Amino acid sequence: MADLAPYRAVLSSRIRSQLAYRRSFALDVAGSAGVGLLEFLSVYVIFTNVTELGGLDLAGVALVFAFANLGFSLADIVVGHVDALPTYLRSGTLDAFLLRPLSVLGQLVTSDVQLRRLGRCAVGVAILAVALPQAGIDWGWGAALLVVAIPLVGAVIFAAVFVAAAAAQFWLVDGAEFTNAFVYGGSNAASYPTSVFTTPLRAAVTFVLPAAFTAYLPTLLLLGEPGPTWTPAWLGWFAPVAAVVAWVVALTGWKAGLRHYTGTGS
Amino acid sequence: MTEPIIDVVGLSRDFTVRAPAGRLRRTSRTVRAVRDLTFSVPEGAAVGYIGANGAGKSTTIKMLTGILVPTAGTARTCGKEPHRQRRELAREIGVVFGQRTQLWWDLPLHESFRALAAIHRLPSDRAAQRQVELVDRLDLGEFLDTPVRQLSLGQRIRGEIAAALLHSPRLLVLDEPTIGLDVLSKERLRGFLVEERAAHGTSLLLTTHDMDDVQRLTERILVVDHGQMAYDGTLAGLVDRVGAQRVVVVDFVGDADGSGSAGVPDLRGIPGTELVSVEADGLRQRLAFAPGLTTAAEVIAASSTRATVRDVAIEEPDIEDVVRRLYLSQ
Numbered sequence: 001m002a003d004l005a006p007y008r009a010v011l012s013s014r015i016r017s018q019l020a021y022r023r024s025f026a027l028d029v030a031g032s033a034g035v036g037l038l039e040f041l042s043v044y045v046i047f048t049n050v051t052e053l054g055g056l057d058l059a060g061v062a063l064v065f066a067f068a069n070l071g072f073s074l075a076d077i078v079v080g081h082v083d084a085l086p087t088y089l090r091s092g093t094l095d096a097f098l099l100r101p102l103s104v105l106g107q108l109v110t111s112d113v114q115l116r117r118l119g120r121c122a123v124g125v126a127i128l129a130v131a132l133p134q135a136g137i138d139w140g141w142g143a144a145l146l147v148v149a150i151p152l153v154g155a156v157i158f159a160a161v162f163v164a165a166a167a168a169q170f171w172l173v174d175g176a177e178f179t180n181a182f183v184y185g186g187s188n189a190a191s192y193p194t195s196v197f198t199t200p201l202r203a204a205v206t207f208v209l210p211a212a213f214t215a216y217l218p219t220l221l222l223l224g225e226p227g228p229t230w231t232p233a234w235l236g237w238f239a240p241v242a243a244v245v246a247w248v249v250a251l252t253g254w255k256a257g258l259r260h261y262t263g264t265g266s
Numbered sequence: 267m268t269e270p271i272i273d274v275v276g277l278s279r280d281f282t283v284r285a286p287a288g289r290l291r292r293t294s295r296t297v298r299a300v301r302d303l304t305f306s307v308p309e310g311a312a313v314g315y316i317g318a319n320g321a322g323k324s325t326t327i328k329m330l331t332g333i334l335v336p337t338a339g340t341a342r343t344c345g346k347e348p349h350r351q352r353r354e355l356a357r358e359i360g361v362v363f364g365q366r367t368q369l370w371w372d373l374p375l376h377e378s379f380r381a382l383a384a385i386h387r388l389p390s391d392r393a394a395q396r397q398v399e400l401v402d403r404l405d406l407g408e409f410l411d412t413p414v415r416q417l418s419l420g421q422r423i424r425g426e427i428a429a430a431l432l433h434s435p436r437l438l439v440l441d442e443p444t445i446g447l448d449v450l451s452k453e454r455l456r457g458f459l460v461e462e463r464a465a466h467g468t469s470l471l472l473t474t475h476d477m478d479d480v481q482r483l484t485e486r487i488l489v490v491d492h493g494q495m496a497y498d499g500t501l502a503g504l505v506d507r508v509g510a511q512r513v514v515v516v517d518f519v520g521d522a523d524g525s526g527s528a529g530v531p532d533l534r535g536i537p538g539t540e541l542v543s544v545e546a547d548g549l550r551q552r553l554a555f556a557p558g559l560t561t562a563a564e565v566i567a568a569s570s571t572r573a574t575v576r577d578v579a580i581e582e583p584d585i586e587d588v589v590r591r592l593y594l595s596q
Contacts, residue, residue, distance in 0.1 A: 009384035010370065013377045092366035098333045099368065100385055101356035111370075262349060263279075263335045 006102055007110040018115050025116065032119030036069055039191070040127060054193030060223055061193060062131035068190035068215035070124030071154020073117045079159045081112040082166040083176060083183065094261070105163070105254055124151070137222055146222050153239045154190070154214035160246035161186055161209065163254055170257030186211045195228045206231050213242040269345050271437050271469040272307040272330060276339030278493075279325050299325040301493040302339065309436070312463060312470040314484035314501075318586050322493040323473040324363075327441055330471070331361050344436055357386060360430030364442035368426060369414045375425045376410045379432060386433035393432065400428040403458055420451040427455070431462065437469045438462075444476050456482045477501075477582045489589060496592050505583070508591035511554040513542060513581040514565045518549050519574040531573035539565055552581075 019025055043065050047058045056064065088094045088108065097107040128147070137143055165179035172178060190211035194202050206212040212231060220226075220233035227233035279300040287293040300322040307313050317323050328334040329341050332348035332355055341348055344358040362368070369378045383393035401407055404424045409417055417425060423443060430438060438459075444452045456479065462468060472483055480487055480501055487504060489497035497504055518531050530548030534541050538560030542552040555565055566578050 003387070006381070006385040006387070009381040013370070013373050013381065017372060092363065092368075095328070095333050095363070095366070096368040098352065099331060099356055099359075099361050101353040102385060262333060263337070 007106060010107075011110050011113060014111075014113055015115065018113070028116035029119040029122075032073075032116050033123050034119070036073070036120040036123030039069070040065060040123065043191070054195035055225065055228070056193050056195075056223070059131045059135040060219065060225075062127050063135055063222070064193055064215045064219050065191045066124045066127035066131060067150045067154060067219060068187065068211075070121060070128070070151040071214045072158045072187040072190070073120040073124060074151060074155035075158035075162060077114050077117045077121070078155075079109050079162045080114050080117065082108055082162050083169075083179065085166045085169045086174065086176065089170075089261070098262070104258060105251075108166075135223060138224060143222055146218060150215065150218045150222070150239075153218070153243050156243040157210055157214050157239070157246050158187065160243065160250040164246075164250040167250065167253035167257040170260050182209060185209075190214045190216070192216075194231060199230060202228070202231055206235070210242040210246055213239040269309070270306045270342075271309045271311070271344060272305075272313075272471065273342040274306065274330070274339070275304050275341075277303040277326070277329060277336050277341050278338040279322075279329060279334060280337045299493055300329070300336075300490075303490070303493075303495055304339075305488055305495065305498060307469065307471065310467050310469055311486065312484045313472070314480040314487040315471060315473045315490065316475075316480060316487055316589070317473075317490040317496075318589050321490045321589075323490060324441060325493075326490070327361075327439055327471070327473065331355070331359060331439060357433065358435055359437045359439060360433070360435035361439045362423070362426045362430045362441065362443055364423060364426075364440070364445045367414060367422065369422075369429055371415050372413050374411045374413050375406060375417075375428075378414065378425070378429055382429055382432050388433060396432055396434065397428075400431060403461065404428050405454075419446050420448070423447065423451075423455065427458075431468075434466065435468065437471065439471045441473050442475070443472070444474060444479055452476070452478070459483055475586075477588075481582075489592060491589055491593055496589065504588065504592070505556075508588055509556050511540075511556055511583060512562065514539075514553045514555065514562055514569070515579040515581060516551050516553065516566070516569045516575055517577040518551075519576045520547075520549050531569075533569055533572060536565060536568040539568075 040062075043061060044058075046053060047061070051057065053061050085094075085108070088097075093111075094104070094108075097104045097111075100107065132147065161183055165183050168179050169175050186205070186209045189197075189205045189209070194205055194212040194216040197205065202212070206217075213236070217227070217231065217233065217236035218239050219236075221236040225233055227235070277300060278298065281297045281299055282294050283297055284292050284294045303326065315323055315326070325334065329336050330343050330348055332343075332352035335349045343355055346355045346358075348355055369375070370381065373381075379393075379397050383390070383397075388396070401410065404427065406421075406424060406428060409421050409425075414422060414425065427440075427443065444455060447455065459470070460483065463470060470483065472479060474480060484501075486499065487497070487501055488495065489504065497507070516533065530544070531551070533539075533551050533553060536553065539553040539555040542554045544551050551569075553565055553569070555562075562580050566575070569575055569578075
C-alpha cells in the first residue's frame with residue numbers, strides 16, 4: 001500500500017473540477033455551513049429554557065456538538081459519497097473498479113471528495129473556538145492533545161459507519177433510507193450529551209453504534225466530569241479502540257458485501 | 267508462449283432471481299445464465315463471441331475478467347484465475363463495455379489517461395509515448411480536453427478503447443464496441459483494431475451483433491445460445507452449416523416515362539438463387555443465395571443480363587437469424 005499515486009491522480013482531478021466554478025463552490029460551502037448553524041441553533045434554543053443539559057452547561061454541550069459535527073463533516077468530506085453505492089452499482093462504475101488493479105473500496109473512497117462540506121467543518125471549528133475558553137478546562141499538554149485528537153478519532157469512527165452503511169446496500173435494494181437512519185441518526189445522537197438518553201438507548205449509542213465515543217465521552221475527559229453510570233468518562237480513553245473495532249466491523253461487512261455482489265457463496 | 271490466453275472448462279453461472287409472492291413471501295428461482303462452457307483461445311487469436319440478447323455473453327465476459335465468480339467450472343485468463351487474481355489480471359487485460367463507461371464521467375479524457383497511467387504504474391515516458399500513439403491513431407486530439415459526458419457516442423467509444431489499451435494489455439475484451447455507431451465510425455474503429463493487433467499482437471475477444479465486425483476482426487467465432495455453446499469454428503463454416511443466406515438487392519433503371527412499358531424484369535431461375543421479393547413494381551428485387559452455391563458477383567452479373575441495373579446492395583444474415591437457424595439445425 002506504499003504507493004498512493006494512482007488514488008491521488010483521480011482525487012486531484014476531482015478537487016480541481018470542484019474548485020473550477022468558484023462562485024458555485026462558495027455557495028455550496030455557505031449552504032453546508034448554514035445547515036451546521038441551524039443545527040446548533042436547535043441546541044441553543046434548548047438553553048433558553050434550561051441551564052443544564054445532561055449534566056453539562058451550554059459551553060460543555062457546545063463542545064460536544066462541535067466535536068461531533070467536526071468529526072462527522074471530516075468523515076463526510078472524505079467518504080460521505082460511499083452512500084451513493086447503489087448508483088455506482090447501477091451505472092456499472094463498480095464493475096469498472098473491479099477491472100482496475102486497485103482495491104475497490106480504495107477506488108470508491110477516492111473517486112470523489114465533498115469539499116463543500118468544509119462549510120460545516122468551519123462551523124464546528126468556530127463553535128470550538130468560542131466554547132473552549134468558556135468551558136473551564138484545566139489546560140495542559142494532555143488537554144491540547146485531546147482537542148486535536150477528539151475530532152480526528154471521531155472522523156475515523158464516522159467514516160467506519162459510512163462504510164458499514166454502504167456495505168449493507170449490497171444486499172438492500174434502495175436501502176439508503178434505512179442506512180441513513182444509522183448514519184445521520186448516529187451523527188445526531190453524537191451531537192448531544194449521551195447522558196440525556198435513557199440507559200438502554202445510551203448503551204446502544206455507545207456500544208452498538210459508537211456515537212458517544214466521537215464526542216461526548218472524550219469531552220467529559222476534557223472537562224474533568226465523571227460521567228453517568230454505565231458509561232463513565234474513562235471510557236473516553238477507549239475511543240481509539242472503538243474506532244478500530246468499528247473499522248473491523250465495517251471492513252468485514254464491506255468484504256462480505258463485495259463477495260455477495262461478485263457471487264462467491266451467498 | 268504456449269499457454270492459452272483464455273482457457274475455460276465447464277464454466278457455469280447461476281443467478282437467483284427473487285420476486286415477491288403475496289404479502290410476506292418471496293419466491294426465488296434460479297436462472298442459469300451460462301451452462302457448462304468449455305473453450306480455449308490461443309495467445310494472439312481474435313475470437314468473436316456472438317449470441318442473441320440474454321444468451322450469456324456479458325456474464326461470460328464478467329467471469330473471464332474477474333467481476334463475477336463462476337458457480338461451477340474454471341476460467342483462466344492470461345494464465346490467472348480471474349476472481350482470485352483480479353488485480354494482477356487487470357494489468358494484463360483491457361476491457362470495454364460499449365454501453366457503460368469506464369472513464370471518469372466528468373473528467374476530460376487527458377485526465378483519465380493521466381489517472382490510468384498512474385493506476386497501471388506506467389513509467390511516464392512510456393505512458394506519454396503510448397498516449398501520443400493512441401491519440402494519433404484514434405484521432406482523439408480535438409476532444410482531449412472535453413469532459414467525457416459531453417462526448418458523442420463515437421468519440422466516447424474511441425476514448426474508452428484508448429483507455430483500455432493505454433497499458434498495452436495482452437488481451438483486449440470488447441463487449442458490443444460498435445453498438446449505436448454509424449457506418450463510418452464502425453469502419454474506422456475496425457480499421458484501428460486491425461492495425462493495433464497487427465502492431466502489438468494483442469489477443470481479442472469481441473462480442474457483437476454486427477456480422478461485419480465478426481468478418482473484419484475475427485478469425486473464429488463462438489456462438490452461445492441460452493448459456494450453452496452452440497458453435498465453435500469459422501464464420502464460413504457457420505454459414506455452411508446453417509445455410510445462412512446472403513441477399514442481393516438489385517435496383518433496376520425504370521422507364522423514362524414511368525409507364526413500365528418495358529415490362530417487369532424477371533429474375534427467376536438464376537442458378538443458385540431464390541427470388542425473395544419484388545418491390546416498387548419490379549424495380550427492386552431481392553435474391554437470396556447460399557454462399558456455397560454461387561457468389562454475389564455471379565448473381566449480379568446474371569441479373570444485369572436481364573435488365574439495366576442501377577444499384578446493388580448485399581444484405582448479410584443477421585446474428586439472431588443465424589443463431590435461430592443453428593438452433594433449428596441441431
